[in-house]
Amino acid sequence: MTDGISRFVYATYIRTTPEELWAALTKPEFIQKYWFGVTLETDWKVGSPWKMLYPDGTVTDEGEVAESDPPRRLALRWRHKWKPELAADGEAFCVIELEPVEGAVKLTIDHSVARADSKLIEAVSGGWPRILSNLKSLLETGQIILAPKR
Amino acid sequence: MSMDAVFRALADPVRRRLLDRLHARNGQTLSELCEGLDMTRQAVTKHLAILEAANLVVSQKRGREKLHFINPVPINDIAERWIGKFEAPRLAALAELKRKLEEGKGHD
Numbered sequence: 001m002t003d004g005i006s007r008f009v010y011a012t013y014i015r016t017t018p019e020e021l022w023a024a025l026t027k028p029e030f031i032q033k034y035w036f037g038v039t040l041e042t043d044w045k046v047g048s049p050w051k052m053l054y055p056d057g058t059v060t061d062e063g064e065v066a067e068s069d070p071p072r073r074l075a076l077r078w079r080h081k082w083k084p085e086l087a088a089d090g091e092a093f094c095v096i097e098l099e100p101v102e103g104a105v106k107l108t109i110d111h112s113v114a115r116a117d118s119k120l121i122e123a124v125s126g127g128w129p130r131i132l133s134n135l136k137s138l139l140e141t142g143q144i145i146l147a148p149k150r
Numbered sequence: 151m152s153m154d155a156v157f158r159a160l161a162d163p164v165r166r167r168l169l170d171r172l173h174a175r176n177g178q179t180l181s182e183l184c185e186g187l188d189m190t191r192q193a194v195t196k197h198l199a200i201l202e203a204a205n206l207v208v209s210q211k212r213g214r215e216k217l218h219f220i221n222p223v224p225i226n227d228i229a230e231r232w233i234g235k236f237e238a239p240r241l242a243a244l245a246e247l248k249r250k251l252e253e254g255k256g257h258d
Contacts, residue, residue, distance in 0.1 A: 007177050009219035011208045012227075110210060129226035136227070 006118035008125045010109045012132045016139045018098045021105050022071035024139060025096065034134035044068055050076065058082065073097050080120055089113050089120040107132065156224045159204035165197050169206060172220035179215050
């Protein structure tokens with residue numbers, strides 16, 4: 001991590017179309033299927049707030065939509081709310097990019113915090129690969145691999 | 151994106167070492183990754199290309215520089231295909247035991 005920045009980049013190739021993937025990333029009922037039971041509330045307009053919550057109403061993360069260019073690019077300002085030791089890292093930035101490649105879509109997630117050795121980035125580095133594996137499986141086979149858990 | 155490409159990429163000790171270096175410090179340039187390696191820049195570039203083709207490494211531009219990031223998603227796909235959620239806690243306990251026993255003895 002150079003320059004006091006913690007940053008992780010994840011990529012997966014999913015056999016789908018950018019439009020279907022965009023819908024999967026932005027429709028709450030779809031998100032719930034692969035994101036371990038959380039749901040996302042927002043209208044996805046630039047400047048609008050978003051929040052991520054469990055069915056019992058516990059808000060885990062929130063922020064604002066920084067950029068939205070369907071079905072290519074989405075950027076979110078991201079603040080963790082659930083665990084104080086992660087929330088202490090302050091605001092993170094998450095860029096989601098969709099790029100069509102030979103019958104599939106390359107989905108890239110670039111998550112960063114302007115702070116060295118961020119605990120938040122360490123925590124999401126365990127979460128994103130599982131979410132992306134689930135999403136890939138759901139879009140390609142209609143089934144998820146990992147059931148929701150808390 | 152085939153699993154064959156992932157296993158082929160992981161089969162080489164130099165490429166595993168490059169992944170170890172990115173795991174220790176993510177987001178490095180080619181020059182940083184070449185430091186301390188007894189290899190030509192061209193050879194490292196070639197290994198990185200194989201890792202990128204297998205999606206184990208993702209590169210992002212920062213100004214004129216290209217930064218390389220380790221991408222754990224393909225390895226996670228492999229783990230979830232054969233390991234699954236029920237075995238995960240026991241495997242984590244075994245991995246922890248192995249790590250403790252081998253601590254300080256180096257690896258690979």
